[in-house]
Amino acid sequence: MLFTIVVKLVLAIIMYSFVMGLAALLTWMERKESAVMQDRIGANRADVLGFRAWGLFHIIADSVKMMLKEDFIPPFSNKLIHNLAPLISVLFALLAFACIPFGGTLKIYGKEITLQIANLNIALLFIFATLSLGIYGVILGGWSSFNKWAIISSQRAVAQLLSFGFALAAIFISIVMVYDTFNLQVISQKQGELLFGFIPKWGIFLQPLGFILFLIVGIAETKRIPFDLPEGESEVIGYFVEYSGLKFGMFFLTDFVETILISALTVVFYLGSYQIPYLGATGFVFPGGFQIALPHIVVVLLQVIAFGIKVFIGCWFLLLVRWTLPRFRYDQMMKLGWEQVVPLSIINIFITAIIILYAKGALNL
């Protein structure tokens, strides 16, 4: 019992230090990546004893600034809910990481440790629930501020998240049909197999349309450009317009945590989770019969590192999208959601069903 608690605690510390560290790094990456792709240099002036370290100290400077700013609570706001909203927002974004597997099963000193905080059988539903509950932070934040822009903005956010949440449900259904399970650890293990003997059985090869749709919906769920209508600076500022200091910082952090979450989910569902192509439990086994034997601990370590690198590249891609595309108009966003993504995701379910039935031989074409 004690052993289980200690192991889970260690796993939680590893997972959340990775997530929070990456979220802090993303604030720097967002500035630097956008600068490099726009032929600029980006923030590089914060220095410690003359060392600039490519502007990495801006992470510390930013967080110190957030903490030291006056935390002003508007006198006309509903204070309890006003204080609660950023907590709810960041809590549900972080909670979803509890059931994301970052590695396979580690066998050490005769014990088996699954590298995942909570190996839930209904992990997919749990993630869907946390993604949906994240809306409450936005609604309560906008509503308790008693500010017209904040309310309009949270209405926009809710309309956007609901319409894309519907498509997300349809995409999850096709994922469940392909992998035949709600368990993310099992989904990850199944992606280690091979398709036709040489293609890794990753979700992107099984669900190419689903992959694109999930990316679109995922970017919409993070509420960042091109789907940043709730935060349109030039029109409605955002549902956090009345927040300052660390509470604004929590909303700000939620954006980055959600970016990491969407990246991690894309990796788990479509990009082979922690699997490396042709890396089995005993080492690399290439289709030609060529083999490299590796000890168990090295295999597990390589897989964990592979997961981290994949999530990092996913975050890089999401930032690239955020700094490339212009914002949608509101009607364009709604049209994209209800007239294109939702029908396509439902069509995806039918295509998936037909292929699965055909593969099982239940369909005579």
Add this chain to the structure above:
Amino acid sequence: MKVTREMGLKERIYIVEVVRGLYVTSKHFFSNLSIHIAHLLNLQKEKRGAETYQYPEEQRPYSHRLRMRHRLLKRQDGTPRCVACYMCETICPAECIHIVAGEKDDPLIEKYPVSFDIDLSRCIYCGYCVEACPCDAIRMDIPENKITAYDRNDLVLSINDLLI
């Protein structure tokens, strides 16, 4: 005139155009990043990874025609070329030049400036003084842009500051 352009199929699908846009931005990203990494390894110093000039450390090259801080020219014997004719003070639209003339012993020159003040906080850098000068005594070609002071009187240049 309002020009409406029909979007083609590729543009209406949008995904293709998104991929094209991402290709352009990621091309910039990777080429600039590789130049930055090469700079760290002391390679390819002649290429620039960004358009930015890191201002206080790195000066931007200015055009030769740019009008900047004034200076007064000297004759070969070291006296100022200025003959205190008041042309520049008269034409100056910002009224920033103040000359006090003195009489010179040399019968060919008649006058010289006892004091010649330019108030840089008033100057609009129009260059009329340079155009008006009959002796080519004033020019605006010192490439200096750090014209800053805590006190307004520090921005008034005297004849000693101008005769360089």
